[in-house]
Amino acid sequence: MAEKEIPYKIYLNESQMPKAWYNVRADMKTKPAPLLNPATSKPCTEDDLRPVFCDELVKQELNDTDAYIEIPQEIREFYKMYRPSPLVRAYCLEKKLGTPAKIYYKFEGNNTSGSHKLNSAIAQAYYAKKQGLKGVTTETGAGQWGTALSMACSYFDLDCQVYMVKCSYEQKPFRREVMRTYGANVTPSPSETTEVGRKILAEFPGTNGSLGCAISEAVEAATKQSGYRYVLGSVLNQVLLHQTVIGLETMTAMDKYGIKPDVIIGCAGGGSNLGGLISPFMGRKLRGEADYEFIAVEPASCPSLTRGKYVYDYCDTGHVCPLQKMYTLGSEFMPSASHAGGLRYHGMSSILSQLYDDGLMTARSVEQTSVFAAAQEFARVEGILPAPESSHAIKVALDEAKKCKETGEEKTILFGLTGTGYFDMYAYKSFNDGTMSDYIPSDEEIAASLAKVPKIQ
């Protein structure tokens, strides 16, 4: 098809939306290492995980073999309210850059949670409801996950208890109010409401909190109340699986117009959005059907892939969750209070960790001020005010497009625009005022927290 026939926004119709999620583990030759029970150091069984997670989600978590897992009708109906999300050809950006590259982005910010997180929140709430539970507990960093989950829980009439990392709770009162509007109960973490919270507060008084610590509190709260389970917004295999709606829609839309991306870029916090975007493409690469370059982008302040180690580690500060083999900075790593709250996790999805370790994906770390400069450049021509997390992907997409301008290469660049940044205006203010700093942890700092990973490698 002639290129000028490609619209600015490619939408699928409802019948072209995926009916099953794609499980990339089925096509991986080296499977991600199994979760380990922290008490026995043996691989987790369904029985180990059932007290913490919903039954159906436990099955998805441990399923390394089925390539496709059906999306229940109820979830597909909810998806239809805000999906398919548009795949946008960034013509204006290309023109502004004067690049021969073709740039596409898949925009996930078209819902009230402002990010891709609703894709998994609605699935997890559905399975909790189906199991007859009363409610769920969770943590939230920047607040997008908590918002998404509170929307999903109110839809299915479930109680929603959110432990919100303290610095975000204070920096983002409006996020908190959105969650409360949807009926969620929001507690700043660490808190006095859990044993693990009290312990962390005693050890680190005045701490800003971290995702790892909020996770411990949420898990404790779930296991101590009957009829509750814990749900997580990233990192886990099940979450990455749900997020494959992003990649599946993208692939269908691109195939429809005969577009083949050369480079696929996404920001990586816990890895679910990137994993969801790249999975179907990675599947083709793993099966030898096509080749793509995949780039994970992480903040220089929390560089798990680029400076971490591939080892078994705790997923949370309180060490109540299963152990996971992943690229990690150590569960006690306390990232500086950067503005990309959704990327401040010490570890990484075990699926992405294995793909990265196998050389099937690359990673780059970028500094905060350069990320906001890219966000501004993008916002001024493409009309969307991006989330700081998403802007990590923008930064590298711009770098790649600018490289094409120098070399004359006509690469097709695809990136995931995970969300909008309207609740991040303090971050934009600090960039606009010129007071933003670029904190990069020292080797000593990383080595000190890595020294505390468990000795079961």
Ligand SMILES: *Cc1c(COP(=O)(O)O)cnc(C)c1O
């Ligand atoms: C949470 C979040 C991220 C990080 O996503 P992961 O799937 O954990 O890597 C990126 N962008 C936005 C807008 C988010 O809310």
